Amino acid sequence: MSLDFHSFPANNLIVFDFETTGLSPDMGDRAIEIGAVLIENGKITDRFQQIMNPGIRIPLFIENLTGITNAMVKSARDNASVMTEFYEFIAGHNLVAHNASFDERFLRAEFRRIKKYYSSGIACSLLAARRIFQNAPNHQLATLAQYKNLPSDGTYHRALADAEVTAHLWLSLLDELREQHELNEPTFGFMHKLTKTPKHQLRKLYTQK
Template identity: 55%
Template sequence: METQFADDLVVLDFETTGLSPDNGDRAIEIGAVRLRKGKPVDTFQALMNPGRRVNSFIEQYTGITNRMLQSAAPNAEVMEAFWQFLGDDNLLAHNASFDKKFLDSELSLINRNYAGQFACSLLTSRRVFSDAPNHRLGTLVSYKNLNESGDFHRALFDAQMTAKLWVSLLGEVRANLAVDDIDFDLMQCISKASKRDWLVKAKQHIN
């Protein structure tokens, strides 16, 4: 099987009507950045109309208003376009379990599947950047002095910041392991290791 590198993937972020599709919540915005060798080469962004109003908390939290969503394409149309954009790439999200649930739910409604696997920058940062004050995306962006110009809780900006954070995480792992290329499986291994043992597990993985 061809090696899948950790710096070749699609970074994904959803804004949603609530916390879980299990409760009937839907996506209202998707943003994504495609990385090749750690460099952004393509983006995808779209609002989507879930066919219902969003509450005032979500409007204030995201800045996405019901008026903005009225003129947006329906979820099915946007998700079909994103599915074509994604292709066979692996995926990355900050708190990936959240975004994966919405991706799975929205794609299931249009009978689409995807081949890639998810990595999680939140879990990985808890191991690699264990000294950070906390592991929220905005905190980590400040902690690592990553360039920021935009609004958090908008999907494309969050995806762009997650991509920068991921590249920073990969740089730290490369420095600790003295390797040039990092495969996707290694980063998944690190995210599942304990905070104390991640470096030991990573060295075992590459040996």
């Protein structure tokens, strides 16, 4: 019997983030770092972080943006071994990422290379924030961290640091739903539906619960 991952509580999942050589795996770009945190019952209980060697050169712009250099990845494990380990880490969990369409493309592309397939759900904290924190100046991760005074050491564009801030953002979104809309235990399915719901239809969604 297959599991209904959408019925799982939204405060039990894995938040993940990639750093990459560019914007598109379809154009040959590869992941160079993966970071993730496990949330259980609203608390961060485990972490995963690895730099990986993609076998291609990292552009100077990406080196400057992330601080991940060609010298650093040269001594790292290859993508296949790291992604195999990450596949085991996320097994049985729904996922969240900020601007999830970007990270999902790389996740699925890297998994295809090792003949793995991820079947649970992936939700986007950026889309959720656009609907729940409508008064934020914008919905970039750093802006939302400041807007909601989320725990952060000020590091961005590193996978684990971004995943941790995104995890705190996700929990803040759930808190907002509880406090403002009396949604005590939002499911992952509800949150995923919320990210796809136009803003003018949110009131109806909240009343349906």
